[in-house]
Amino acid sequence: MYHDLKRYYHWVGMKRDVVDWVSKCNTCSLVKAEHQVAGGLLLSLPIPEWKWDRITMDFVVGLPIWRTYDTICVIMDRLTKSANFLTIKKIDGAAVFG
Template sequence: MELIRRNYEFLGIKEKVTLFIAKCAECQKNKYNTHAPYSKMQALELPTEPWADISIDFITGLPVSRDPATNIGYNAILVVIDRFTKQAEYIPFRNDFTAVHLAHIINDRIIRHYSIPKSIISDRDKLFTSNFWTTLLAAIGTKRKLSTAFHPQTDGQTERTNRTMKAYLRIYVNYQQNN
């Protein structure tokens, strides 16, 4: 840029030079790469038994729904899917729950009924990347597998299940959203 400014000066010079370089094939071929090389994509291992490998995710942005038995309000759903049988558990959740709440829920609703999972696939939500959650999974011998950031296809099974559940909720909930 400095070399060009020595000989030329006009309004919008930086934008025009940047645009020219972006479109110039020779410039792109000779451009120095500034980021680390990408690693190879790795396929997830196939599960071998029920509830040994699970995936978890949240459906958020829901209106508050009250549990009639406890009168507790929930505004999210924790989705837990067994990768072997494709069975899904939908658990009421709140956006303000912590990793400790998540651990209690996983213990009460998954581990108690099925078994301790060998691996858990999740996105990079703050609850799944917290020190508490990481330490807990290491203590019980569960391998944590995080999906690639901004690449939901890593756990396509859970994403597809979430889309289906959202469609059912849109159909079921009335216009006033009070049911």
Template sequence: VVADALSRRPDYAVHKADANAIGVARTSTPSSSLLDDVRSAYTKDADAKQLLDYFAAPSDKSRQKLAKHLRARVHRYRVHNGLLLYSAVDDNADRIVVPDDHELKLRITYEYHDAPTSGHQGREKTYLLLTRDFYWSHQYKWVRKYVRACEVCQRVKPAPFSQAPLQSLPTPSECWQSISMDFVFGLPPDNKRRTGIVVFVDRFSKMVHLAAVPAEVTAKQTARLFVDMVFRHHGMPID
């Protein structure tokens, strides 16, 4: 069995978050500073305070004091080095619980999306990278809103509609029945200071006629070149 390319990528691998050194290679913020801020923010979050109090002295009595939504999932939480860790239903990977702190969530999402080492991965990849290490409620909705508000992503993202397919031109049956014409500018100037060329191409034989033109070439001058270089030698093309 040969693994595909995605399964070989370490950033897609399922693993447990390292609570002591998280994302060092992927973020610009020192992990100790980030984790200290997470710990500090727990003191202002009601759910986090309940869980930390419970795990400090777990018992049936203290479990009953938990809010109902926490009591139903308390078996998925644990504490390590002062950090709350959460294990999702579909895997056993531990993720650091982020308290309900708007600025802290912005900072973490920035590190996984906007930082030079992250490279504006887009909604899905940002979500995958973020949820590998962190957890908070409605995380996907948060990431979707964040990426939608990202100026860089909106400027460079593909158009939301499909482009019309290119239509091929019919192949002519004889020389000089059908021609194409184009200009090329920005070339080194010749002795007459002309920096462009006009190109006439026979679509059947691929024969080419070229003429030097100034950057300010007019439609009248182009028509005169067409007469001198194409019509005079090959007659009037059909198209």
């Protein structure tokens, strides 16, 4: 946190003040690296054998409204990297997977 703050602020005794404040912060103590579960090994995704056998999806949200649409659904084939883009109305999880 000190390194982030020192880019914008400086005062005498700043490092000591930041260390003192962080040591008293409940949130800071809960998210310390020693309390985090170590991640496992990275696993590669299986290589698809056929077009459109494995896809990835993502949503581009918060766009300006155009003809009642404000979201783009991106569906991408992992083998060929070809993508389809669908304009859709504002979404929530229930609308997509319901």
